[in-house]
Amino acid sequence: MKEEDIRKRETFDKYLQLVEQDIDTFFVNRSSFEIINCPACKSPEFKEEFEKLGFKYVSCKKCNTLFVNPRPSFEALKRFYVQSPSTQFWVNGFFKPVAEARREKLFKPRADFIREKFGDDPAWLIGDIGAGFGIFLEELRKIWPDSEYVAIEPSLEMAEICRQKSFIVQNLPAEEVSDYRGQFDLLIAFELFEHLFDPGIFLERIGSLLKPGGYLLLTTLNGQGFDIQLLWENSKSISPPHHLNFFNPKSISLLLASCGFIKAEVTTPGKLDWDIVEGMIKSSKMDLGRFWEFVAYSKNEICKSELQEWIGRNDLSSHMRVIAKKND
Ligand SMILES: [Zn+2]
Numbered sequence: 008m009k010e011e012d013i014r015k016r017e018t019f020d021k022y023l024q025l026v027e028q029d030i031d032t033f034f035v036n037r038s039s040f041e042i043i044n045c046p047a048c049k050s051p052e053f054k055e056e057f058e059k060l061g062f063k064y065v066s067c068k069k070c071n072t073l074f075v076n077p078r079p080s081f082e083a084l085k086r087f088y089v090q091s092p093s094t095q096f097w098v099n100g101f102f103k104p105v106a107e108a109r110r111e112k113l114f115k116p117r118a119d120f121i122r123e124k125f126g127d128d129p130a131w132l133i134g135d136i137g138a139g140f141g142i143f144l145e146e147l148r149k150i151w152p153d154s155e156y157v158a159i160e161p162s163l164e165m166a167e168i169c170r171q172k173s174f175i176v177q178n179l180p181a182e183e184v185s186d187y188r189g190q191f192d193l194l195i196a197f198e199l200f201e202h203l204f205d206p207g208i209f210l211e212r213i214g215s216l217l218k219p220g221g222y223l224l225l226t227t228l229n230g231q232g233f234d235i236q237l238l239w240e241n242s243k244s245i246s247p248p249h250h251l252n253f254f255n256p257k258s259i260s261l262l263l264a265s266c267g268f269i270k271a272e273v274t275t276p277g278k279l280d281w282d283i284v285e286g287m288i289k290s291s292k293m294d295l296g297r298f299w300e301f302v303a304y305s306k307n308e309i310c311k312s313e314l315q316e317w318i319g320r321n322d323l324s325s326h327m328r329v330i331a332k333k334n335d
């Protein structure tokens with residue numbers, strides 16, 4: 008898979024420009040930002056790493072989680088996600104044109120993964136947190152037609168699209184859902200965790216929506232991933248105000264354990280790390296040193312895909328997947 012398939016570089020850059028403008032509108036009052044402890048292990052000890060677009064990133068001295076600190080409040084972030092022009096562009100300009108490509112490259116494989124993991128249709132109640140256009144749920148419904156699906160989606164526009172696809176809809180952030188207490192067999196949150204104001208509270212709230220023994224499947228960014236480590240503050244994944252939390256395999260396990268989840272399985276099945284780095288070397292002329300430049304320009308596709316496999320197998324991809332079970 009290539010970055011270009013699921014994220015057109017040019018459109019993505021335009022989106023990032025809009026985000027910069029929105030930051031000036033929505034996050035002017037920095038004195039309202041809240042200082043937090045490490046979102047993973049609650050340690051108050053952190054090291055300052057860098058500043059990006061006026062947001063400070065620090066890393067926890069204990070568990071190495073990279074996070075924005077101080078950060079905008081939950082309410083300020085919610086306002087931004089609901090009202091900002093960049094969010095509108097994300098929905099209409101960025102996502103819609105690649106939606107079908109994403110169905111094939113991302114959502115179908117995710118649905119297949121769930122069948123591999125949990126077997127034939129168990130007729131579960133399943134919630135997709137941040138369901139977007141409902142594409143993933145459509146794919147899962149095709150292979151598990153007897154299960155019931157709830158799209159949890161705070162954006163009005165996208166919630167309406169999910170409704171048209173005849174999913175049950177909760178037009179709210181997951182933290183505010185109060186129906187379905189203790190009823191879900193499986194909750195899913197793809198690429199959401201990095202956005203959250205308080206990941207611990209999020210896990211506690213959604214934990215309360217799960218049945219005892221119910222499952223949580225999430226994907227998020229790994230701050231110890233290959234492209235993020237190499238590109239660091241220049242990484243497009245490090246994009247405030249969206250991406251506030253960069254957990255790692257160890258720190259996310261810690262947090263899950265402290266929020267009533269057991270048996271967290273963490274893997275990094277990412278496929279894009281090398282492609283992102285190569286793109287930054289070739290298109291953005293970024294200097295990452297002699298060795299990676301040599302690999303980018305002189306080695307063949309087999310070498311590069313073996314490198315990517317090695318990255319994924321060793322928990323070094325920046326795309327991390329977690330399955331955890333709620334305590335019985
Ligand atoms: Zn920590």
